[in-house]
Amino acid sequence: MILRLLNRACVLSGSVRLKSTLSTFFDEMGKSGIILKSATTGIFENLALEDWIHDHVDLQNRSMLLLWRNSPAVVIGRHQNPWQECNLPLMRRLGIPLARRRSGGGTVFHDFGNINMTFFTSKKKYDRHRNLKVITSALKALRPDLEVAATDRFDILLNSHYKISGTAAKLGRTSAYHHCTLLCSVDRSVLSSVLKSNTSEVIKSNATPSVPSPVRNLLDVDPTLDSDTIMNAIASQYSNEFGFDGPVITVDPTHEALMPGIHKMAQDLQMWEWIYGRTPKFSVCSSLVVDDVTVKLDMDIKNGAVEQCAMEIPEDWLPSEMVNEFTSALNGSKYCPNEAAVLVAAFTRTVSVTADVAEKIHRLCAGVVSVM
Amino acid sequence: MAMCTILRCASVSLTSSLPRLSNRNALTPARLLSRTCYKRALSTTTRFCAALKFTDKHEWVRVDSGVATVGISNFAQEALGDVVYCGLPEVGTKLSQSDEFGALESVKAASELYSPLTGEVTDVNDALADNPGLVNKSCYKDGWLMKMTVSIPEELDGLMDEAAYERYIKSIED
Numbered sequence: 001m002i003l004r005l006l007n008r009a010c011v012l013s014g015s016v017r018l019k020s021t022l023s024t025f026f027d028e029m030g031k032s033g034i035i036l037k038s039a040t041t042g043i044f045e046n047l048a049l050e051d052w053i054h055d056h057v058d059l060q061n062r063s064m065l066l067l068w069r070n071s072p073a074v075v076i077g078r079h080q081n082p083w084q085e086c087n088l089p090l091m092r093r094l095g096i097p098l099a100r101r102r103s104g105g106g107t108v109f110h111d112f113g114n115i116n117m118t119f120f121t122s123k124k125k126y127d128r129h130r131n132l133k134v135i136t137s138a139l140k141a142l143r144p145d146l147e148v149a150a151t152d153r154f155d156i157l158l159n160s161h162y163k164i165s166g167t168a169a170k171l172g173r174t175s176a177y178h179h180c181t182l183l184c185s186v187d188r189s190v191l192s193s194v195l196k197s198n199t200s201e202v203i204k205s206n207a208t209p210s211v212p213s214p215v216r217n218l219l220d221v222d223p224t225l226d227s228d229t230i231m232n233a234i235a236s237q238y239s240n241e242f243g244f245d246g247p248v249i250t251v252d253p254t255h256e257a258l259m260p261g262i263h264k265m266a267q268d269l270q271m272w273e274w275i276y277g278r279t280p281k282f283s284v285c286s287s288l289v290v291d292d293v294t295v296k297l298d299m300d301i302k303n304g305a306v307e308q309c310a311m312e313i314p315e316d317w318l319p320s321e322m323v324n325e326f327t328s329a330l331n332g333s334k335y336c337p338n339e340a341a342v343l344v345a346a347f348t349r350t351v352s353v354t355a356d357v358a359e360k361i362h363r364l365c366a367g368v369v370s371v372m
Numbered sequence: 373m374a375m376c377t378i379l380r381c382a383s384v385s386l387t388s389s390l391p392r393l394s395n396r397n398a399l400t401p402a403r404l405l406s407r408t409c410y411k412r413a414l415s416t417t418t419r420f421c422a423a424l425k426f427t428d429k430h431e432w433v434r435v436d437s438g439v440a441t442v443g444i445s446n447f448a449q450e451a452l453g454d455v456v457y458c459g460l461p462e463v464g465t466k467l468s469q470s471d472e473f474g475a476l477e478s479v480k481a482a483s484e485l486y487s488p489l490t491g492e493v494t495d496v497n498d499a500l501a502d503n504p505g506l507v508n509k510s511c512y513k514d515g516w517l518m519k520m521t522v523s524i525p526e527e528l529d530g531l532m533d534e535a536a537y538e539r540y541i542k543s544i545e546d
Contacts, residue, residue, distance in 0.1 A: 078475060078482050079457040104457075104475075104482035126481075169481035173429065176481065206501055208457050208477055280457070281501070303462075 022251065022258045023056045032061060033244025035235045038068035039252040043099045043110065046070060048266035049253035050118050050177060051102060056259070057120070059175040064120040065238045067231050070110040072096045072187075074194055077105040077168060081207035081279050084200045088372070089337075091194055100275045103179065105168030106210030109195055113185030113217065115227055117234065119178045126176040128154050128167060130241070135165065135182065138237035142229065143222055155213070156182070162216035184227045185219040199371045205282035272334065277304035288367040291360065293317045297368060301335045318360055325351060326361065330368075337369040424512070425528055426537035427488045432512065433531060435522060440489055443516045444476070444507065447541050452478040455507040458500040460518055465493045467520065469527055474517070476507065485517065489527050495519040 026034060036053075038046050046068045053064065074086050074096060082088060082098055085107040091098060110116070119131040132150040139148050147159050156165035169178040195212075218225045235248050256263045268274060284299040296312035309327040313320075329347040333339050344365040348358050425433045430448035434441045449455070457477040467473050467487040474485045496518045500506055507515040522528070532540060 077477075079459055079477050102482065104477040171481045171483040173484070173486065178481075206457070278459075280459075 021056070021260060022053075023058070025258075026057055026062065029246075031244065031246040032063070033239065033242050034062065034064045034246045035238060035244075035248045036064060036066045037231070037248060037250045038066065039250050040254060041069055041071045041112070042253075042266075043070045043073040043075065043097060044266045044269045045253040046116070047075075047099060047101055047269050048262050049251070049259070050179065051265050051269075052253075052259050052262045053118075053120055054170070054172055054175060054177055056261075059120050060122045063122075063125060063242060063244075065235070066116075066118040066120070067235065068116045068118070069112055069114065069227065070116070072109070072111040072190070073099055074107065074109055075099045075101055076107045077208055077210075078102055078170075078278075079104065079208045079280060080107060080210070081203065081205045081282055082107075082276065083279075083282075083335075083372075084197055084203050084205055084207060085210055086194055087196055087198045089198060089370075094190070094194070096190075096194060098275055099269060100278060101168065103168040103170040103177070104208065106166060106208070107195060108166055108181050109186065109191040110181070111186055111190070113183070113187065113219070113227065115182040115184060115231055115234075117180055117182065121176055121178075123171060123174060123176050126169075126171065126178065128169065128178045131178050132156060132165075132167070132180070134237050134241045135180070135234060137241070138233040139218070139230070141237065142233050143225065146218075146221070153211075154180075156180075158216050158218070158221065161214065163213035164216060164218060182230065183215055183217050184225065184230055185217050186215075188215065188217065191215065199284075199286075202284050202286035202371055203282055204285065205280060207280040207282065272304070272336075276334070276336070279304050281307075284371055286371055288370070290363050290367045291317070295364065295367060297371070299330075299335075304335055306330050306333050306335055313364075318357065318364070322351075322353070322357065322361065326364065335372055337372040340369050340372060341365060424534055425488075425531035426534070426540075427486070427531055428540065429486045429488075431486065431488050433488045433528070435528065438522060439494060439519050440491065440522050441516050441519050442488060443511055444485075445537070446511055449508045449511045449515070451480070452476060452483060452508075453480045454478055455504045458497075458504050458507065458517065460496045460500070461493050463493050463496060467491060467493065469524070476504075487520075488531060489520065490523045491521040492523070493518055493520050 020028065038049055040046065050066065053066065057064070074091060076082050076085055076098065078101060086098070088098070117135070129150065132154060136148045136150060136156060139146050148156055148164065149160070150156050154167035155163050158164045164183045165180050167178065167180040169176065218230070239245060253259070253262060281300070281302045284297065284301065286297045288295045288297055293314055298310045299306055300308040309330045311323055311327055313323050325347060326344065329343045330340060333343055344361065348361055353361070426445060430445045432443050432445050455476050455478045459475045459477070461473045465473070467490065469487060469490045471487045472484050473487045475482045476485060497516050499514065509515065
């Protein structure tokens with residue numbers, strides 16, 4: 001099943017030869033407002049779906065709303081520093097992937113309890129306040145007593161205090177998209193622990209910072225408010241607000257024939273060079289304690305790689321030639337714990353060292369890797 | 373902000389030879405240069421002319437001795453709002469005309485930047501790393517974004533000159 005028109009009995013199955021892509025399908029539909037729901041919960045597939053729609057669908061005379069949810073993931077803004085924004089070692093242990101989106105803004109945590117909404121329009125019709133009004137009106141239509149309102153930072157606050165939605169946007173050649181989150185029943189303990197960096201104090205960077213806020217789930221104030229109910233209300237309000245009468249269409253973003261090129265877009269979003277390599281230049285200045293010895297570490301990281309690495313280590317603990325070998329091994333490498341560990345292990349095999357020195361180098365490496 | 377709009381509208385109705393003294397991003401020196409250039413056009417190719425050319429994506433290009441400096445126009449920086457980050461390409465990046473070469477992040481959104489010409493990036497404005505607001509404060513001078521070679525000089529002929537760009541802005545604003 002690739003495409004389902006939810007409020008009609010029409011179904012396009014895999015056995016039907018598709019002559020058109022999703023884009024031409026929309027053109028043929030002739031509707032000026034279309035609501036889409038993504039059939040998958042993979043963050044990279046969904047981000048690729050956004051990019052594909054933005055690049056390939058004619059949005060000059062048509063607007064679209066895409067509703068999507070993901071399995072747990074952390075998503076950083078285009079110009080952010082993941083080492084500054086989230087706890088990467090914790091995410092690795094929990095198996096939570098990191099994604100970098102193409103829009104600006106801050107860092108968010110997604111899981112099934114979070115609804116994502118992307119409003120696609122022409123650049124002329126780009127209007128974030130109007131889009132947020134769709135959400136607040138939908139929520140108030142469901143529960144008139146709910147106190148929700150958008151701020152001038154384009155957040156949505158519950159009871160004037162708790163953030164339940166954050167916004168980001170991208171402006172392209174002729175079209176734009178504005179996407180935002182909505183906290184319905186997110187795991188807040190995971191959210192707060194992954195969004196707290198373990199190394200932000202040692203990083204000096206000009207990357208765009210997030211603005212941390214206290215958060216709440218809608219489910220906390222009303223246990224009957226589940227994600228499906230909210231999504232349907234938003235879809236309905238979107239049609240009301242903009243005067244559309246289109247159907248809600250479920251789309252599978254892994255369907256390459258329907259969206260040529262989308263598979264590569266999802267692959268590109270998963271590349272180390274995009275996720276980590278696009279981090280603006282930053283420096284790390286840290287005092288590590290290894291074996292009761294204080295090691296001063298100074299690194300410059302450009303494009304996610306160590307551009308320069310210097311260490312101050314007491315000469316009696318580790319001779320300076322060893323230290324120089326160690327820092328040279330790291331120069332030019334990816335700022336990545338696996339890569340650093342592999343390089344240091346390789347260098348200890350090539351130089352002849354006593355077991356004692358090898359142990360020290362091993363522990364030094366563990367210390368350095370702790371800031372990656 | 374409203375004051376700027378009024379002044380801009382007023383100035384557009386004047387003949388283009390009158391300098392807009394009230395606009396802090398005054399283009400008078402460039403305009404004088406372009407008039408001088410025009411007189412010499414018979415003996416000098418346009419590639420060496422330092423007049424500003426504009427794209428419909430609100431980027432400007434100024435070519436000097438074969439090197440093009442690229443930035444965004446006053447219209448663009450006003451529309452963007454305060455720029456908080458400039459995502460620029462690496463030196464050596466090869467670009468075709470209309471290729472995405474970076475993005476400017478402002479409170480409004482992350483706005484893609486499109487290359488006005490085909491060429492190779494030779495320099496990037498490092499001052500923007502610590503001071504992205506230069507793009508707003510001095511979009512034609514200190515807020516330049518990148519410099520590139522001009523592989524296809526004919527592409528410059530397809531860009532708008534200042535007068536045409538002014539007319540273009542007026543048409544979108546209506």
